[in-house]
Every structure is written in structure tokens, then in C-alpha cells.
Amino acid sequence: MKKKLLVCAVQQPCGDDSRQVNLDYSIQKIREAAAQNADLVVLPELHLGKYFCQTEHHSVFDLAQAIPGETTAILSAIAKELRIVIVSTIFERRAAGLYHNTAVVFDKDGSIAGKYRKMHIPDDPAFYEKYYFTPGDLGFTPIETSIGKLGVLICWDQWYPEAARLMALAGADVLIYPTAIGWDRDDTCEEQAKQLEAWITVQRGHAVANGLPVISCNRIGFETAPDSESGIEFWGNSFIAGPQGEFLAHANASDTQILMAEIDKSHAETVRRIWPFLRDRRIDAFSDLTKRFID
Numbered sequence: 001m002k003k004k005l006l007v008c009a010v011q012q013p014c015g016d017d018s019r020q021v022n023l024d025y026s027i028q029k030i031r032e033a034a035a036q037n038a039d040l041v042v043l044p045e046l047h048l049g050k051y052f053c054q055t056e057h058h059s060v061f062d063l064a065q066a067i068p069g070e071t072t073a074i075l076s077a078i079a080k081e082l083r084i085v086i087v088s089t090i091f092e093r094r095a096a097g098l099y100h101n102t103a104v105v106f107d108k109d110g111s112i113a114g115k116y117r118k119m120h121i122p123d124d125p126a127f128y129e130k131y132y133f134t135p136g137d138l139g140f141t142p143i144e145t146s147i148g149k150l151g152v153l154i155c156w157d158q159w160y161p162e163a164a165r166l167m168a169l170a171g172a173d174v175l176i177y178p179t180a181i182g183w184d185r186d187d188t189c190e191e192q193a194k195q196l197e198a199w200i201t202v203q204r205g206h207a208v209a210n211g212l213p214v215i216s217c218n219r220i221g222f223e224t225a226p227d228s229e230s231g232i233e234f235w236g237n238s239f240i241a242g243p244q245g246e247f248l249a250h251a252n253a254s255d256t257q258i259l260m261a262e263i264d265k266s267h268a269e270t271v272r273r274i275w276p277f278l279r280d281r282r283i284d285a286f287s288d289l290t291k292r293f294i295d
Contacts, residue, residue, distance in 0.1 A: 003266050005147055008033040008041040009217035009259040011238040011251045019048045032258050034082035039147050042087045044219040045155050045180040054225035056131045064093035080110025085145050089178045101133045103152045105143045114143035118154040140166035148173035155179045164206035173265055179218040182234035204245035211272040213263040214241045243271040
């Protein structure tokens with residue numbers, strides 16, 4: 001298994017009304033990453049279409065698809081053809097009335113290496129995900145691939161240090177966050193800056209606290225809510241950080257980018273030796289973490 005990996009985050013718009021157009025665009029970028037000898041490519045959260053959770057509509061459930069299914073078959077074939085590991089997120093129809101926001105990992109041989117179903121589901125203005133997604137039930141388990149164990153989490157999961165820690169404790173080699181997050185245009189520039197800085201900082205903190213690289217992949221562009229002129233300006237800023245939180249690559253707020261960086265698993269081992277946070281954890285005193293609140 002390779003110690004050094006060339007990894008890629010595809011920062012792209014996903015606002016076209018056609019699933020096929022969005023998928024074709026993602027595949028084009030996967031091919032560009034493969035041409036640069038990438039081992040791993042991460043796509044934004046729900047990259048097959050507009051971020052539909054801005055409103056609540058029954059008809060949106062028609063967009064969900066089975067796993068395995070039509071899209072996974074296409075991405076499996078691409079992974080096998082290009083000998084590249086792909087992380088995609090799909091609106092999963094598990095059964096009638098049961099839907100998930102699901103990351104699927106395709107290995108270099110085209111097989112589905114594993115799935116992760118989003119565990120933390122937000123319910124905020126313009127992010128009405130609880131209407132659509134059942135909380136995940138696969139736990140915080142890294143997905144074993146030919147290039148290592150991938151700790152895949154999704155968007156809102158990125159705010160929770162417990163999720164990152166559990167992935168690290170289960171042996172993840174890298175933390176991966178496909179994301180769809182942005183601003184309300186009515187927010188002040190100062191408020192927008194605070195939100196973006198908090199988002200970047202918390203994920204870099206997960207890298208530091210766990211001694212692991214982090215790949216955070218966001219979409220870009222303005223997407224209106226149905227039957228409205230309001231919407232979300234997705235803020236891009238995808239990045240790849242090393243195990244001390246250092247930026248290895250960082251995109252801007254608006255451009256499509258093939259973000260590439262080399263991560264060295266042996267460097268993560270060195271960092272954990274000099275900063276042995278896992279050694280010094282007081283697990284005998286952490287039982288209250290399972291409580292909702294300590295009164």
C-alpha cells in the first residue's frame with residue numbers, strides 16, 4: 001500500500017437542472033485528476049444536482065436512487081477505467097419512505113468499497129435536510145480501500161469533533177468531508193467572513209487533534225430556492241490540510257478547481273509521535289460525553 005498519495009478535491013458548480021449534465025461535469029474533472037496521476041478524487045456533497053434542501057417538496061423524493069444503481073454503475077466503470085478511487089455522495093432511496101444522504105466510495109477496481117450515511121442532519125433555514133434524510137445507521141467506520149482507510153463524513157458532520165475522533169480511533173488514514181455549504185446573501189460581509197473562517201478552522205482543528213490529513217470539498221455558485229429569488233451562495237474554499245492543520249492546497253470562493261496535494265501517511269505517524277494526543281486522552285473521565293447535557 002502506497003505511503004504517499006496524490007489526492008484531489010473537485011470544487012465545481014452543481015446547479016444545472018440536468019442530473020446528466022452535472023454527472024458528466026464531475027466525470028470530466030475525474031478524468032482531469034486521473035491525467036495528473038491522482039490516486040483519490042473527492043466530489044462535493046450531492047454533486048448530481050441543485051441543493052434541493054432549501055425547501056420542502058414531496059416531488060424531490062423522485063430524485064433519489066438506489067445504491068447500487070444507475071449512477072453507481074457509471075462511477076464504478078469510471079473508477080475501474082482510470083484506476084482511481086472516487087468519493088461521491090448520492091441521495092439514496094433505501095426503501096419507500098426511507099432516504100439517506102450517502103457517500104459511496106469506489107475502489108480502483110470499480111468495486112463499491114463501502115458507504116457512509118450522513119449521521120448529523122441539519123434543520124435550519126434553507127438547509128431543511130431532516131425533511132429528506134434519515135440519520136445514518138452505519139456508524140463512524142472508515143472505509144477500507146486499496147489506498148488506505150478513508151474516514152468519510154458529510155458536511156454537517158464536519159462540525160462535530162466526536163465524529164472525527166471516532167473515525168481516527170477506528171484507524172482512518174485521512175478525514176474526508178464532501179460538502180454543500182454557503183452564505184445567505186442577506187448576511188453582512190462581516191458575518192459571512194466569520195462563518196467561513198469558523199468552517200475552515202474547525203476542520204483544520206480535526207486534522208490537528210487527530211494527527212490526520214483532511215480533505216474538504218465544497219461546491220460553488222449561487223443556487224436559487226424553488227419559486228423564489230432567494231438562495232444560497234456556495235462559498236467554495238475547498239482545501240486539503242496536513243496532519244498539523246497546515247494548508248497543502250486551498251481553493252478560492254468562486255472558481256472550478258481541481259485541487260491537488262500529496263499526503264504522506266508516514267508524516268502523520270511522525271506528527272502523532274511528537275503530539276501524542278491519543279496516548280494522553282483521559283478515557284476514564286469521558287463518560288459524560290454520551291449525555292445530551294450535564295445539568
